[in-house]
Amino acid sequence: MGKERRLLFEQQFVVFKEVADTKNITLAAKRLHMSQPSISLQIQNMENLYGARFFNRTNKGVTLTKAGEVFYDHVNNILNILTVAQQQISVLTEDQRALIYIGATLTIGEYILPNILAYLYKIRPDVDFKVKIANTETISQEVIEKRIHIGLIEGPAPRNKEIVVEKFWQDELVVVVPSFHPWAARHSITLAELAKERLIMREEGSGTRKVTELALKEMGLDLSQINVTMELGSTQAIKKVVAAGIGITIISSLTVSRECENGLFKVLKVQDSPVYRPLNMLTLAHTTQTKDERFLISMLHDRDLLEAIINGNCEDDKELYPCGDCLEA
Incomplete structure (x- = not known):
């Protein structure tokens, strides 16, 4: 498959998923910085290619048909595989450092996350972290949009089938x-x-x-x-x-x-x-985490270690986890 054709298929999958998630072609076009006719044309081309109608169209927006629901699951899996593949290939070909995007609400970002990052800096100096502090709604949405790999929020978590919610503290x-x-x-x-x-x-x-x-x-x-x-x-x-x-x-x-x-x-x-x-951790459902993301998630599930980190009692962290391998999922 030629590069241009492969990119076209990938773009169509992204378009399909955005329309399905927003349930609105106009909003999807705005988020993807594309024209509404272009979005409609790509959806129509996909439906013609697969010989099925993926969306029910009404004045209020669009909803997935049964065929669309089946296709949605497969598109999600394909995009997740492509994302992980791109991350792994980038590390090999460009010798890039691992990078994890973390989102946190205010209290966690100000009073818990700094201790966690300080600990990780000592035991995993090969990993970089980018942190965004925002409210629960923003963190949740950016997890769904894959702009944040791991979200940490206070209090009730949003109900969304695309998000996995786990209490970590x-x-x-x-x-x-x-x-x-x-x-x-x-x-x-x-x-x-x-x-x-x-x-x-x-x-x-x-x-x-x-x-x-x-x-x-x-x-x-x-x-x-x-x-x-x-x-x-x-x-x-x-x-x-x-x-x-x-x-x-x-x-x-x-x-x-x-x-x-x-x-x-x-x-x-x-x-x-x-x-x-509860303090909850948000991750994207039906996605494959990288080795470094799994490391962080496993660490957040380790109650004793996390308590020591939060309370600032991890001076002897090398004795706890010499290289972090025991935290691998």
């Missing part, structure tokens, strides 16, 4: 007060006490806010009783306001560990009602 949300607060000598508080205090919280729509409100509701606290006196768009801003004594907050324990060690904050728990949220 558990984060506790705790009540945080300044060290001079009347509650600082205590270890826990009641829901009734929490409802009366001035709360500083993340803005509406943030992952932390959603998880907190859901947990409080499940505990039996009417959300209308919460005295939210200030909403801020970042964890750092919240910590500064709490440190100034303006109010208290419910926040990830990961984000205040250093301040607690330095005596600036005191962490309290709601009596008999710990609040946890």
Whole structure:
């Protein structure tokens, strides 16, 4: 098969998948930087070639037919194989370093990922990492579009058949007060006490806010009783306001560990009602990971190692994993 013909087939597969994923020819054309007539023509050519109709067309968009669903699975497999082949060939022919694209939401990107990357830099200096910090929706979409190889998100994961969701860690949300607060000598508080205090919280729509409100509701606290006196768009801003004594907050324990060690904050728990949220890893379904991606995924599944990394207790990492081979999937 000539190079031009091979590239044409590959482009048609990409076009088909984009139309199937977006369910909209206009949107697919915009994402692929192609004209709408060109997209329609390529779909028509494929349907003629295979002798089957792949899409049901309506005024609201397009949906896959039964034949289209079968073809979609095969196209996915072909594109995944081509991607992996290209990566492996590039390393051989151009002597390129391995590169993994990681996406992370804010708390993970700021408080967990730096420790993970520092550890990986020591045991896998042959691998480079590019990191994007964004919200859950963006990370999920870029995993689907193969712009990110591994996504790490806080809280609920999106429902999508193209994404594999695996919990890799558990984060506790705790009540945080300044060290001079009347509650600082205590270890826990009641829901009734929490409802009366001035709360500083993340803005509406943030992952932390959603998880907190859901947990409080499940505990039996009417959300209308919460005295939210200030909403801020970042964890750092919240910590500064709490440190100034303006109010208290419910926040990830990961984000205040250093301040607690330095005596600036005191962490309290709601009596008999710990609040946890999962930290999830997103990967693309029906795809073949590279050796280096499998290495990272296996490491994230190693609970003991990950705990040591997050807590900064991996000084003797060579003894734990001399060359990382034991993490190979």
